[in-house]
Amino acid sequence: xxxxxxxxxxxxxxxxxxxxxxxxxxxxxxxxxxxxxxxxxxxxxxxxxxxxxxxxxxxxxxxxxxxxxxxxxxxxxxxxxxxxxxxxxxxxxxxxxxxxxxxxxxxxxxxxxxxxxxxxxxxxxxxxxxxxxxxxxxxxxxxxxxxxxxxxxxxxxxxxxxxxxxxxxxxxxxxxxxxxxxxxxxxxxxxxxxxxxxxxxxxxxxxxxxxxxxxxxxxxxxxxxxxxxxxxxxxxxxxxxxxxx
Numbered sequence: 020x021x022x023x024x025x026x027x028x029x030x031x032x033x034x035x036x037x038x039x040x041x042x043x044x045x046x047x048x049x050x051x052x053x054x055x056x057x058x059x060x061x062x063x064x065x066x067x068x069x070x071x072x073x074x075x076x077x078x079x080x081x082x083x084x085x086x087x088x089x090x091x092x093x094x095x096x097x098x099x100x101x102x103x104x105x106x107x108x109x110x111x112x113x114x115x116x117x118x119x120x121x122x123x124x125x126x127x128x129x130x131x132x133x134x135x136x137x138x139x140x141x142x143x144x145x146x147x148x149x150x151x152x153x154x155x156x157x158x159x160x161x162x163x164x165x166x167x168x169x170x171x172x173x174x175x176x177x178x179x180x181x182x183x184x185x186x187x188x189x190x191x192x193x194x195x196x197x198x199x200x201x202x203x204x205x206x207x208x209x210x211x212x213x214x215x216x217x218x219x220x221x222x223x224x225x226x227x228x229x230x231x232x233x234x235x236x237x238x239x240x241x242x243x244x245x246x247x248x249x250x251x252x253x254x255x256x257x258x259x260x261x262x263x264x
Contacts, residue, residue, distance in 0.1 A: 075101045075146035075157035083165040084128070086250050088136040091165055093144070094128045098157065101146035105156075106131070109141045112162060116143055136252070137169040137194030137243050165248065169195040169241040172255035178223070182231035182263040187239075188223040189255060195219050195241035199251075202226065203236045206257060210238060232264035 080096040093106065101124040107116035108131065122129055124146075134140065141164055146157040169192045179186040187200070197217040201210035214224055229235060240254040 073148055073150055073155050075099075075148045075155065077158040078104065078144045078146055078160035081142065081144050081160045081163045083163065086165065086168055088168045088170055088252060089134050090130055090132045091134065091140060091167060092128060092130045093142060093163070095144050095160065097127050098124075098146040100124075100148060101157070102149040102154075104129075104144050104146050107143040107145070107159070110139065112141045112164065114141075116141075121147075134167050135194075136167050137192070137241075139164070139166045139245055141165075164246050166243050166245040166250055168250040169193075169243045169252040171253040172198065172239045172241055175237065175239055175255040175258045177258065177260045180260060180262060183227065183229065185226045185229055185235065185237075185260050185262060186223065187226065187237060187258070189239055191220070191222050192241035192252065194243065195252070196244040196249075198222070198239055198241050200224055200237065200239045201254070204234070206236050206259065208236075210236075229262050231262050234259060234261045236260075 076098050078095050078098060080094075082094055083091050084094045085092040095104070098104075103121050103123045104126070105121045106119055106129050108119050109116045119131065120129065129144075131140075131142075141162055143159040143162055145159040148155045148157075172189050172192055174190040176188060177185055178188050189198075192198075197215065197219055198221070199212055200214040200216075202213045203210040213226065213228070216224075226235075226237075237258045237260065238254040238256070241252045243250045243252075
């Protein structure tokens with residue numbers, strides 16, 4: 020009987036020891052899992068930072084370098100590590116901007132062709148970076164307000180000529196803001212501006228600063244104004260006028 024009691028006590032102590040060891044194993048396993056969880060979280064955070072860092076900087080210094088009646092040349096500062104740039108355009112400043120083209124990262128200029136003369140255009144440019152099969156876009160540049168030049172003035176002619184005055188007229192230029200009139204005493208000489216018209220509806224002028232029996236040469240050009248920027252169209256054909264004696 021005493022031997023049985025001893026065996027039972029030994030078995031009981033063995034079970035207690037096993038239970039204690041299982042607790043230590045469970046604690047160690049939980050600790051290991053917790054460490055793995057922390058490392059995984061750090062890895063995800065690092066990856067998120069990497070994605071954020073891959074976003075290219077905002078395009079700056081966007082400007083219209085040259086303009087004509089049907090095209091505008093854009094230029095901007097290079098963005099480091101950009102794979103390329105996307106160009107957007109609208110005819111309304113706060114309207115919808117349509118992507119018209121894109122250029123590679125080494126190119127920081129773009130010529131927008133086949134535009135309407137004397138028309139306001141608004142541009143944005145944004146850099147992008149290729150990451151495998153994905154594209155990461157930067158913030159758009161500030162909006163550039165610009166305009167094409169008005170068309171060439173046509174049908175410059177003299178209406179009335181006397182010994183002391185010359186009356187001139189020309190055809191209205193669509194979407195112009197005004198006109199400048201020039202005069203010279205030599206066809207290929209220096210032309211002096213003698214009048215500026217900010218009323219785009221005014222297409223005539225009487226020149227009273229002339230002498231009798233003398234030949235004068237005239238030309239006129241239209242201009243377009245937008246936010247203090249002035250864009251000139253081509254001058255008209257030269258008109259030769261001889262005052263009466």
